[in-house]
Amino acid sequence: MDADTLHAKAGPKSAGKRERTKVQNRQIILAAAHQVFAELGYGATTVRDIIRATPLASGTFYNYFKSKEEVFQAIQDESALRIRPRLHEERAKATTIDEFISGTFQIFFDYVASDQGNFQAIRRNTDTLRVRMDTPEVIAGFEELRVDLERAIAQGMFPPIDADYLMAAIVGVAFEMAERMLRRDRPDTEEAARFATALFMNGVRNLPHVQGVGPKAAKDNV
C-alpha cells in the first residue's frame, strides 16, 4: 500500500495508480521504440522488437498503439509538440531576418542535440536513407513556420519571396544538417547554426571557412 492509496482523496492531482501506470507504460513503449528504431532503423524494426525491448506483454503493446507506424507517429508528434512553442516564441521576438533565421536554426539544433535519442530514432536509418512521416504535429510545425514567414514578409522584414519554398529550404537544411551534426564526434550546435545562418544570409561564398575539406567524422559515416 503506497502513499497514493493512503491519500487517495488528497485531490485531483493524485491521478491514482491505474492512471499513473498507464502513462508510465506508454512512456516505456515510446522509449523502447526510440531505442529500437535508432538501432535497427525504422524499416527493419518489427513490433516484436519493440515489445522485446519492454518488460510488458505483447498484448499490452496493442492497448496503446495499433502498429509500429503509430508509435513512430507518436514519437514524431511528441517531438514536434515540444519544440514548436520554442521556435514560435523565438521567431516572434525576431526583428531582423538574421534573428529570425539564426534563432530558428539555433533552437532547432539545440533541441535536436538535447534529445538525440528522439531525433536519431526518426532520422538515422541503416537501410533506407530517409523516413519521415508527416504527422499532424509535424505538418503543423511546418505550417507555423510558413505563417511566421508570411507574417515577416508582410511586415517587411523579408522581401516578398516565395514563402512556401523558403519554408521548405529551411526545413530541409535543418533536418539534413541536424542528422550530419549528430554523427560528428562532438556535436556543436552553435557551429551548425552559424553555418546555416551564414548560408541563408549571404550564400555559399560567405560561409565560415574550415581547415581541410571536411570533418573526419563525417567521412566515416556516409
Added chain:
Amino acid sequence: MDADTLHAKAGPKSAGKRERTKVQNRQIILAAAHQVFAELGYGATTVRDIIRATPLASGTFYNYFKSKEEVFQAIQDESALRIRPRLHEERAKATTIDEFISGTFQIFFDYVASDQGNFQAIRRNTDTLRVRMDTPEVIAGFEELRVDLERAIAQGMFPPIDADYLMAAIVGVAFEMAERMLRRDRPDTEEAARFATALFMNGVRNLPHVQGVGPKAAKDNV
C-alpha cells in the same frame, strides 16, 4: 524442358541464347525491383514483392541475387552509370560556383519532375503527401553530388568550407523543395532551380520576388 531450352541445343547458332536469357532475367528483376521500391519504398518491400512483379519463379531470383539488399546495390550501381554522364557533363562544364549549384538543382528538379516511376507521390491516410526518395537512383545521385562537391572544393572553385554541411544543405533543400514543387499545379523546375540557386548564391535577401506573399498553388495544397 521448354521450347527455349530445346532450341538452345538445336545448333551452334543459338548458343548465345542462354547467355541472352540470363542477361534478360537480370534486367527483368532489376526493373521489377525498381518499380516496387518506388511504389512501396525500400524498407517496406520484400523479396516476395519483387518476385511477384516479375514473370519469373521465386527460385530464379536467387540465381541472380541473394537478397533485396543485393538488388538495391545493383540498381544503385546501374543507375549511377546512367546518371553519372548527365551529372558529370553538367558539372564538368561548371567553372563557377553559380554554374555548379544551379546545374545541380536544375538536374535534380528535372529528374524528379520527369521520372514518374521513381518519384511516386503517395498519399498516406488523409492529408499527408510524401514523395518516395529512398530509391537507389536518388541515393546514388546524392553520393555523386557529395563526391563532386569535395572535388570542387579541392580544386578551389569553392572556398574551404564545411563540405559535409554544404552537402547536407543542398540535399535538404533539394529534397524538401522537390516535394513542394510536385504539389504545385504545374511544377516549374526552372523556377525551383532559380530559387534554390539564388538562395545558395546570395542568401535570403536576394531571392527572386513574387507577387503576393506566396504562390497560389502552394496554398491549395497544404
Added chain:
Amino acid sequence: MDADTLHAKAGPKSAGKRERTKVQNRQIILAAAHQVFAELGYGATTVRDIIRATPLASGTFYNYFKSKEEVFQAIQDESALRIRPRLHEERAKATTIDEFISGTFQIFFDYVASDQGNFQAIRRNTDTLRVRMDTPEVIAGFEELRVDLERAIAQGMFPPIDADYLMAAIVGVAFEMAERMLRRDRPDTEEAARFATALFMNGVRNLPHVQGVGPKAAKDNV
C-alpha cells in the same frame, strides 16, 4: 465511486438500487449478445464482441456469465419463456393435424418475417444470400416444435410415425422455405404457410396452383 453508488448509501429507500442494477446489467448483456449473435452468427461471435456492444467493462461480463456458451443458454431460456406462450396458444388450440401443421408454419414464417433484428439476411461474396438461423431464439423455436410434436404423437393426434424424421422434415421445410420467402419482393407468410401446410397434408399433387411455372419474384433473386 459514482453518483449511483453514493445514492445507494444515501438511505434505506434506495436499498434496492444495487439489486436493480444487477438485473439491468444482465439484461444489457443479454440484449447485446442477442444483437451480436444476429449480426455475426453464434459461431463467429466472441465474448469481446458482446462486451464491445455493451457500455460495461469486460470484467463485468464475467460477473454474470462464464462464457458465450452461457449467454447463449440464457438467451435460449429467456426466449423460450417468451415464445412458448405464442406457440403454446396456437398448438394448444390444435385438435387436428391440419391445425397443428398450419399453426406451426404460420407462426414460424410470421416470426421470421417480422423479427428483423434476429433474422438478418447476410450476403456472402457476391451472389449468395443467407439468413441467420443460428440464433438462440430460432433454435429454441425448433426445440419447442420437437417437444410439441412428440406430445401430439403420444396423444394420438398423429399416427405412430417416425417423429424424428417428421421433425426433421418440418424443420427443413421451414428453414429452407423461410429463406426463399425472404428473398421475394413482398414476403407473404400466409402463402408460404399455405404451401407448406398443403404439402404436409396432401402431398405434392394437391399443392396450390399458380400462374406460370413459378413466381416472378423468385426468378429475380436466384
Added chain:
Amino acid sequence: MDADTLHAKAGPKSAGKRERTKVQNRQIILAAAHQVFAELGYGATTVRDIIRATPLASGTFYNYFKSKEEVFQAIQDESALRIRPRLHEERAKATTIDEFISGTFQIFFDYVASDQGNFQAIRRNTDTLRVRMDTPEVIAGFEELRVDLERAIAQGMFPPIDADYLMAAIVGVAFEMAERMLRRDRPDTEEAARFATALFMNGVRNLPHVQGVGPKAAKDNV
C-alpha cells in the same frame, strides 16, 4: 527414381511427380479438414487444427487455400459436383411424380450414406446448429433441381405449382433428414427415402407407421 521419372515422356497422362504431389496435398488437406470439421464443428475449428491434422507445414496450407472458409467451400463444391450429375440423370429418367421424387431422395440419401465424412463435416456442428455455405456448385445444384421441376411442370408431370418453394421443400427435407439418418445406429437409406417420398406423395397422414414414437438413437443425439 520411380516409374514416372523413367517414363517421363510416356504421354500426357503421366502428370509428373510435382503435379501429383500437388493433387495429393490438396486431397490431404481436404481430408484433414473433413475430419476436423466433423470432430469440432465448423465454428470451432481453426486453420491450425486443420494443419495439425496434416503432415504438412503450416505455410503449405496457404498454398492451397486462403482460409478455413475456402476449404469448407471446396468440400461443398466437390460434394455437389459429384452428386449433381447423378441426381439430374435420375430425374431425367422419371416419367411420374413418384419417380421424380423418390429418385431424388434415394440418390441423395445413398450418396450421403456413402460419403458420410463429407456430409457430416458439412452438417454436424456442435456449437451452431447449422452452417451451410452456398458455394457456386451447391447453388447450381439447387438451380438444377428447380429447372428440372419447372420442366416437369411444363411437361404436365407436376401440376402448376410454385417450383421455387417446392425446390426449397425438397432441399430442406433432404438435408435435414440426411443429418438425422446419419445419427442413427444403422442408417437405412431406403427407409429414409420411403419416408420422404411418402410425405411428398401423400402427406403426413399416410406416412409409414413405426413401433414407438421414434428411434432410440435419435433421442440420444438431440
Added chain:
DNA sequence: GATGAATGAGAATTCATTCAT
C-alpha cells in the same frame, strides 16, 4: 460489484530460402 489494463497463449498469415523436378 464494477472497472479496464495486463497478460500471454494461440490464431492467422507471410516470409526468405531450399530443393526436387
Added chain:
DNA sequence: TATGAATGAATTCTCATTCAT
C-alpha cells in the same frame, strides 16, 4: 538454369480471463 511447392520460423494481432484498484 528455371521452376514453384514446401518449409517452418517469425510476425502481426486477438482472445478469454484475471485482478489490482
